[in-house]
Amino acid sequence: MSLAITQYKAVQFDTLTGNMTKKDKGRSEVYSLADFNSISWESESSSKGRVVTRFTPMFADDSDPLKLTYSPLSLSNLLISDNSGEVWQEGSSAAGEVVKFENWKGTLFVSFVEFKGSTELGTAKEGLIEMKLSDKLTVRIRSEKPILGAGITAKVYGWYSPKRKTVSRIADSIGATSSARAAEEIAKLQ
Secondary structure, three states: OOOEEEEEEEOOOOHHHHHHOOOOOOOOEEEEEEEOHHHHHHEEEEOOOEEEEEEOOOOOOOOEEEEEOOOEEOOOOOEEEEOOOOOEEOOOOOEEEEEEEEOOOEEEEEOOOOOOOOOOEEEEEEEEEEEEEEOEEEEEOOOOOOOOOOOOOOEEEEEOOOOOOOOOOOOOEOOOOHHHHHHHHHHHHH
């Protein structure tokens, strides 16, 4: 497969004033990018050495999130925070089909697998889960270690209740359970 992308123009100026005059007009070179190869450009050269800049093409993965049929959620040294800057929980670790958080902001069940009582809350990519729990509340769970492999984005399902919370900021808990037990607990909490 061959892909030719339009040309890239590299320009070097002798001064950093931002205004280009005839005196400080640098050199200009045009490169063609083909087959996703990188471009090396010698931007400066003198008797003391030279500076070579390398441009490597990278493309963002805009694929739709995957719906996983089974994958345990593994979180290590996590940090849960919301869009108002509040930290819900930090430093905990857990792994299981469904992870349950209870803290001063409420009770939250999170899973890659859809289970009875759950709804699609958001997505996970690498070491980050982003979920929209309500129109005004967005929560992020950041794991020290990757949750998914590089380049994979997956749907996240769960259930949240702000009414079921702990009595203080330090009385939080985290645990793992099966989707069947999570569904039973959610039914009792509703």
